[in-house]
Amino acid sequence: MRVLQSCFALICFSMASLLVSSGALALVPGERVDNFRLLDHEGESHELYYHSDASAVVFMVHGNGCPIVRNALPRYRELRDAYANKGVVFRLLNANLQDNRTSIAAEAAKFGIDIPILMDDTQLIGEALGLVRTAEVFVIDPKTWKVVYRGAMDDRLGYETQKVEANHHFLADTLDAMLDDETIVVASTDALGCLINLPEAGKREQHASISYTRDIAPLLIERCITCHREGGIGPWAMTDYNMVRGFAPMIREVVRTGRMPPWHADPAHGSFSNDRSLSKEQTQTLVHWIEAGAPRGDGPDPLAEFEHDWQEWALGEPDLVLDIPGYEVPATGVVDYQYQHVRNPHDRDVWVRAAEILPGDRAVLHHVITTFTTPGPDGKLDRRRSQSLGGYVPGAEADEFPEGTGTLLPAGAVFTFQMHYTTSGRASTDHSRLGIYFHDEQPEHRLGGAVLMNTKINIPAHSKDHEEYASRVLDADVLLYSLLPHAHFRGKASEFRAIYPDGTEEILLSVPNYDFNWQTTYVLSEPKLLSKGTKVVHATRWDNSAQNMANPDPTRDIPWGQQSWDEMLFGAISWRYVDDADRERNIEVTSSGD
Numbered sequence: 001m002r003v004l005q006s007c008f009a010l011i012c013f014s015m016a017s018l019l020v021s022s023g024a025l026a027l028v029p030g031e032r033v034d035n036f037r038l039l040d041h042e043g044e045s046h047e048l049y050y051h052s053d054a055s056a057v058v059f060m061v062h063g064n065g066c067p068i069v070r071n072a073l074p075r076y077r078e079l080r081d082a083y084a085n086k087g088v089v090f091r092l093l094n095a096n097l098q099d100n101r102t103s104i105a106a107e108a109a110k111f112g113i114d115i116p117i118l119m120d121d122t123q124l125i126g127e128a129l130g131l132v133r134t135a136e137v138f139v140i141d142p143k144t145w146k147v148v149y150r151g152a153m154d155d156r157l158g159y160e161t162q163k164v165e166a167n168h169h170f171l172a173d174t175l176d177a178m179l180d181d182e183t184i185v186v187a188s189t190d191a192l193g194c195l196i197n198l199p200e201a202g203k204r205e206q207h208a209s210i211s212y213t214r215d216i217a218p219l220l221i222e223r224c225i226t227c228h229r230e231g232g233i234g235p236w237a238m239t240d241y242n243m244v245r246g247f248a249p250m251i252r253e254v255v256r257t258g259r260m261p262p263w264h265a266d267p268a269h270g271s272f273s274n275d276r277s278l279s280k281e282q283t284q285t286l287v288h289w290i291e292a293g294a295p296r297g298d299g300p301d302p303l304a305e306f307e308h309d310w311q312e313w314a315l316g317e318p319d320l321v322l323d324i325p326g327y328e329v330p331a332t333g334v335v336d337y338q339y340q341h342v343r344n345p346h347d348r349d350v351w352v353r354a355a356e357i358l359p360g361d362r363a364v365l366h367h368v369i370t371t372f373t374t375p376g377p378d379g380k381l382d383r384r385r386s387q388s389l390g391g392y393v394p395g396a397e398a399d400e401f402p403e404g405t406g407t408l409l410p411a412g413a414v415f416t417f418q419m420h421y422t423t424s425g426r427a428s429t430d431h432s433r434l435g436i437y438f439h440d441e442q443p444e445h446r447l448g449g450a451v452l453m454n455t456k457i458n459i460p461a462h463s464k465d466h467e468e469y470a471s472r473v474l475d476a477d478v479l480l481y482s483l484l485p486h487a488h489f490r491g492k493a494s495e496f497r498a499i500y501p502d503g504t505e506e507i508l509l510s511v512p513n514y515d516f517n518w519q520t521t522y523v524l525s526e527p528k529l530l531s532k533g534t535k536v537v538h539a540t541r542w543d544n545s546a547q548n549m550a551n552p553d554p555t556r557d558i559p560w561g562q563q564s565w566d567e568m569l570f571g572a573i574s575w576r577y578v579d580d581a582d583r584e585r586n587i588e589v590t591s592s593g594d
């Protein structure tokens with residue numbers, strides 16, 4: 001048992017000075033840090049509670065241009081190295097108003113910082129921790145997620161003064177005590193560093209004027225209720241104030257950890273028309289409102305009064321409707337991917353301008369990927385020649401194919417539906433349907449695309465970060481429309497990169513926190529021209545360790561496989577050829593590693 005009582009006087013003393021200087025509610029040693037997820041200056045995703053296997057998690061508060069931080073960093077790095085094999089995780093945390101990703105990356109390059117700098121751009125984490133000055137360190141115990149020490153790393157540095165050697169090594173002493181299961185003698189000290197401007201810190205009273213009726217309900221209507229409504233995919237419906245207030249703490253948690261709204265692209269790369277994320281200001285408003293007690297405000301309840309005509313088919317009555325064979329989904333447990341095959345009942349070739357899946361039961365149907373292929377002379381289906389016809393993902397509105405494009409659907413085609421069900425607590429039978437919309441005449445361009453896959457992947461047991469990729473060099477100019485990274489339970493991060501003929505590189509899409517539950521197609525806001533000779537690289541990283549909560553078995557080396565207990569590196573791209581001479585080509589599969 002670590003005892004903190006002996007330090008209470010010291011804590012109270014330093015807390016008093018913290019309160020005076022900031023007016024904020026600082027987190028004191030002994031208090032728990034709620035989980036959060038942040039991107040670092042290189043676009044990597046970091047979740048605090050991922051480190052439940054660490055012996056300690058240490059943060060130092062970073063700020064560009066602060067001499068004390070710069071001076072403290074070499075020692076911080078030494079400690080990182082000294083405790084590397086003792087399971088201590090070292091991070092930096094930047095909550096500065098004036099710093100951004102570019103300036104932080106420049107500072108990191110200039111000062112050789114090789115420790116991830118987590119960027120708290122909403123300042124919500126900094127506010128919750130009660131940050132006052134940079135260079136302060138926090139030690140968090142992963143067994144309880146409580147702060148066990150906050151304050152200076154040691155007493156070597158002062159303002160414009162420094163000693164050759166520190167007399168007190170607060171951080172190292174704390175870590176040694178934790179590793180030896182001994183009492184932490186000093187749990188808090190005053191940290192010297194540069195003052196941080198957190199304009200919203202400690203403003204609970206002002207935040208109480210954020211009103212549910214005026215500010216919050218419209219935000220939920222805009223960003224959440226396509227899923228969180230009666231009959232929607234979300235597990236609970238945002239029906240009125242009472243419902244939302246009841247879920248308020250949970251909303252704070254899912255927003256801080258980036259689970260909701262479900263959107264996983266790094267905003268630094270690309271712009272996507274189906275972006276579901278909240279803006280920085282929306283995130284701040286929502287969380288401040290919850291932390292202020294989720295007040296209702298005056299006036300009628302917009303959610304209770306909200307009426308939306310959720311049409312059966314979002315695009316209107318289809319030209320052709322196909323029944324997908326029903327599937328009985330049990331109340332609980334994991335249902336693996338189901339593959340259903342249906343022959344095209346239409347008797348002539350048609351050009352398709354849109355396709356829409358109408359879910360039978362939105363509460364259990366997680367996603368559908370529709371492909372079709374024409375059987376060969378032997379009657380067999382060659383999956384490698386299969387073409388995509390979109391699919392269904394929760395919350396996505398059905399979209400027409402890009403302007404002037406279409407897909408030729410032959411009369412003899414066979415559809416394959418990859419159905420992913422998630423159990424909902426009650427048994428249900430799903431009867432979903434596919435609606436197909438025809439062009440009246442052949443469109444100007446054939447919608448095409450490519451799949452980049454690598455069937456030679458092998459993900460070692462227990463590996464936390466294993467990367468593989470597939471690539472392809474374009475043999476003609478294309479207009480890029482959308483990107484879909486696909487992996488399974490162990491997928492951790494995924495990206496698409498373009499290496500242009502002149503050697504420059506661009507990240508087209510980065511998904512730093514890949515989530516198997518959301519098979520999102522990222523639709524570019526503007527089609528992007530990729531010229532002949534461009535190399536497109538699709539890379540995925542997997543976490544096959546026990547720390548990955550979704551991992552069914554960390555002890556297995558994982559090969560390629562269609563089922564979710566194996567893995568896939570599968571990047572689906574949709575595009576059209578710029579030159580009409582190339583238009584006969586459809587989806588092309590590039591399989592690296594074959």
Ligand code: HEC
Binds near residue numbers: 254259395
């Ligand atoms: C695209 C559909 C979709 C959108 C948009 C969406 N959610 Fe969700 N939400 C889900 C699904 C599905 C789950 C359950 C599965 C999960 O947690 O991933 C969920 C779970 C949640 C939960 C957790 C419930 C629990 O106890 O596990 C909360 C809270 C939540 N959503 C809040 C929000 C808020 C707030 C927004 C808008 C800012 C939002 N969601 C937008 C689909 C959505």
